[in-house]
Amino acid sequence: xxxxxxxxxxxxxxxxxxxxxxxxxxxxxxxxxxxxxxxxxxxxxxxxxxxxxxxxxxxxxxxxxxxxxxxxxxxxxxxxxxxxxxxxxxxxxxxxxxxxxxxxxxxxxxxxxxxxxxxxxxxxxxxxxxxxxxxxxxxxxxxxxxxxxxxxxxxxxxxxxxxxxxxxxxxxxxxxxxxxxxxxxxxxxxxxxxxxxxxxxxxxxxxxxxxxxxxxxxxxxxxxxxxxxxxxxxxxxxxxxxxxxxxxxxxxxxxxxxxxxx
Numbered sequence: 001x002x003x004x005x006x007x008x009x010x011x012x013x014x015x016x017x018x019x020x021x022x023x024x025x026x027x028x029x030x031x032x033x034x035x036x037x038x039x040x041x042x043x044x045x046x047x048x049x050x051x052x053x054x055x056x057x058x059x060x061x062x063x064x065x066x067x068x069x070x071x072x073x074x075x076x077x078x079x080x081x082x083x084x085x086x087x088x089x090x091x092x093x094x095x096x097x098x099x100x101x102x103x104x105x106x107x108x109x110x111x112x113x114x115x116x117x118x119x120x121x122x123x124x125x126x127x128x129x130x131x132x133x134x135x136x137x138x139x140x141x142x143x144x145x146x147x148x149x150x151x152x153x154x155x156x157x158x159x160x161x162x163x164x165x166x167x168x169x170x171x172x173x174x175x176x177x178x179x180x181x182x183x184x185x186x187x188x189x190x191x192x193x194x195x196x197x198x199x200x201x202x203x204x205x206x207x208x209x210x211x212x213x214x215x216x217x218x219x220x221x222x223x224x225x226x227x228x229x230x231x232x233x234x235x236x237x238x239x240x241x242x243x244x245x246x247x248x249x250x251x252x253x254x255x256x257x258x259x260x261x262x
Contacts, residue, residue, distance in 0.1 A: 003066055004051035005044040007074070008033055014104075015040040015075040016249070017067065019088030021110075021232055022179055023146075023167065025050025027159045031238035032083070032245070040076060046091065048171045050163055058175050060087075060182060064094035071095075071102045081249045083107045085232055087175075090182045093214075097185035100193045105249045109198040110231045113184045113210045130176060134169050151229075151236040188217050196248045197223040199261070202230040212261055224258040 006026050016039050018029040026043035027050070033041055045052040046063050056062065071080050081104045084092045089108035096103060118126070136142050143161055146152075152160050167175070195218050199211040208225070215223035226233055226244070234241040240255070247254050 003044040003046065003055060003070065005042055005070070006033070007040075007042050009037060009040045012038055012040040013076055015042060015071075015080040017042045017044070017071065017075070017080045017082050019044070019067065019082065019084035019091050020046060020049070021085050022049070022087040022175055023164045023172075024160060024232075025052075025163045027156065027163075028085075028232065028235060030156075032234060032242060035238070035242040036246075042070065042074060042080070044070060046088070048167060048175065050166070053166050057171065058178065060090050060094050060178050063091045064098065067091060068095055068099055068102060075102075078102065079104050081105045081107070083245060084109070084111075085234060086110045086112070087179050090179065093188065094185055096191050096193060096195070097187045100191045103193045106193055106195040107198070107245055107248055108195065108214075109226075109233070110200065110203055110207055111197070111210055111214065112179065112207060113182060113214055115184055115213060117183070118181060126177075126180065130173055133176075134173050137167075137169070137172055138165050149230075150232045152232065153235055156235060184214070184217060188214075189219065191218060192220045194248075195221040196244075197221055198226050198244070199223070200226050200229040200231055200233050202228070204231075207231070208261070215261070223261045224254065225261055227257050227259070 018032060020026055020028050025045045029043050047055040047058040072078055079102055082092045089111035092106050092108050096106060147157055197211045197214050199208045211223045215221050229237050244254055
């Protein structure tokens, strides 16, 4: 099964592909589609998410392969700007590792990376936490906590509830493993694609540390703290997100209150 996708501005000469966070789907990029009518925009639902729920099982690697095929088939000149948050950003890192020449600019935010294999103690604790979390993943209290934590606007809350409910327990468990245990790909130090790495000022400390770690690996990258925002700030503060994205892909100056890290 091919990925479900939304596509706008097909006649515009430059392509942007937006990749969503786990437990969500392409709807999280609605405000970006509104703000970039002058670009060819492609927004897929990644495997086992949204309207791609019946696609083959999700892994970071398989999702990267499918998005890469999407670039080859639909992106103008076989290249695209890639934009991703969290899990979507991990997929972009895998694409950069495997086919960097297919990417014009990369914009990655809220990404978690590991530089080494987790210990047995960590894996034991992680599996215990998954056992506790998966049965209550779709409970209203869990969903409400997620909505508050990530600042999902009222207009998108029903979409989030539908998206998280559609993912069954076993796939949810495996998707979380892919996300939490994601290791920095081996070939990123050879990538010269321009890459912007963002961590929200209000995001988790481990996300900020991951941004610093990635900046030290990616030779043509810049890393910044986005002021006053959390994890999915494209929905929390879409105007700011859109301003930063347009500045990055056009080579303009980023807002002055962005603090560079690295």
